[in-house]
Amino acid sequence: MIVLIWVAVLIAVLALYLRQVYSSFSRKGIKHLKPVPLLGNMAGILIRSRHFAEDISLQYNSFPKERFVGSYMFILESILLRDIDLIKKIGVKDFEHFLDHRPIFSSSDTILSRILFALEGQEWKDMRSSLSPAFTSSKMRMMVPFMVEVGDRMIGSIQKKIKNSESGYIDIECKDLTTRYTNDVIASCAFGLKVDSHNDVDNEFYAMGNVAATFNFRQTLKSIFSGTMPQLAKALKVEIFTGESKKFFRTIILDTIANREKNNIIRPDMIHLLMEAKKGKLTHEDNKSSDEAAGFATVEESAVGQKKINRVWSDDDLVAQAVMFFIAGFETVSSGLSFLLYELALNPDIQERLAQEIKETDTKNSGKLHFNTIQHMPYMDMVISESLRMWPPGLSLDRICTKDYNLGKPNENAEKDVIIPKGTPVFVPVLAIHRDPQYFPNPDKFDPERFSDTNKHKFQASAYMPFGIGPRNCIGSRFALSEMKVMAYQILLHFEVSPCEKTTIPAKLDRKTFNLKLEGGHWLRFRPRN
Structure with missing residues (x-):
């Protein structure tokens, strides 16, 4: 009683x-x-x-x-x-009144708590200033060839599957396709690795990346818990990354840097830019390259990111920024690309107009695809901009x-x-x-x-x-837009994309995940373009 x-x-x-x-x-x-x-x-x-x-x-x-x-x-x-x-x-x-993000990673997490997104106050300002020179149009120009190389392997894989099919076409789960593409682009551009996830489907880099960057329901709950009760999350040592995945990325990054320093290897990728930033050698360009053709969705760097800062980077800082680049590029860009292909499949008139612009551009440039190619395609930019309006990954x-x-x-x-x-x-x-x-x-x-x-x-x-607002906008908008344009260019140059029996029409979001994803998957039909 x-x-x-x-x-x-x-x-x-x-x-x-x-x-x-x-x-x-x-x-x-x-x-x-x-x-x-x-x-x-x-x-x-x-x-x-x-x-x-x-x-x-x-x-x-x-x-x-x-x-x-x-x-x-x-x-x-x-x-x-x-x-x-x-x-x-x-x-x-009034940016100074709202300088920081809500904490979604526990401060006990030695990697995720150090990424640019998670840093606060002056520490964030200093890191943003150190990193922003790495994401200018001139730096992105050097990475487009790596994107094209990855895209060529993807196209070859699809063509081989179509050739082996009896129907003359194949149905592809495009979220899987775009995730493998962005995985290989990040492996090349950020980690200096050559990975072929379209043919070597179970490679370790893709497996680890998929675990790290795809927020399942359990990871989402941990994120919400860290955001609403950060002190308790710290006390309980709540971490979103597994110990195995953290060890994997840390080993790859630090071993790559050690090998490059020992053998004086210079490759114009993100690892190189981070190495330069750590040494204080990464500076803003005095003659800023024109961003007029970078894309309507591109965000400008604020005065915060343009200040010259000399700061000491720890190994954790360096590993964290490389991991941030991976997470942002792996999930958000692949999501944007999968919804872009979905809308093009459902709007064949728009797809054909874009394919015609691609074909004419390809003929004009004798089949060569580079940074200037994708930045001077007005209809491509219109299509990408509209896709990011309807389906912003953020x-x-x-x-x-x-x-x-x-x-x-x-x-x-x-x-x-x-x-x-x-x-x-x-x-x-x-x-x-x-x-x-x-x-x-x-x-x-x-x-x-x-x-x-x-x-x-x-x-x-x-x-x-689509890339945020104010000084705390997305630092990688130029990279993301370049990646989306390169993949769209290569796919539509070679294939027609259309709905199939498994296509989700109308669009319905999958409630099992925090990420932007269609229920039943992003299934579309690929056939060779005449």
């Missing part, structure tokens, strides 16, 4: 506590969806009834008249931004409020401003904004003409953010 009384008391205390917690937004005049006790607004993701992209879109679309809305991450308050001007203000003008951006901040009024009828305290996470729902008809009319239509010279100035540029 006494036990039952104490249980009842504890339940009552918990209920009163949760009632107090979950009434906070209402007291402040902030709209929000009804939370589930203890789970907050995370329930849909945790029980897999909604994909993360669907969840943030639901919160965004439920309150069309609000400048920002509230969201409970378990019992932690966070803010979902809706107003484009407020997003721009927070991301650019579904949501996040920042942590580092100083108390006045968000202003949540809507035009509100009587008082909302001031969020230091430590409050804020989110920018990129995919939801990209699919908002007030910014992009008929948003669910794949329409590259939005980005033509005639039309691209008609929409609000700050509503388009």
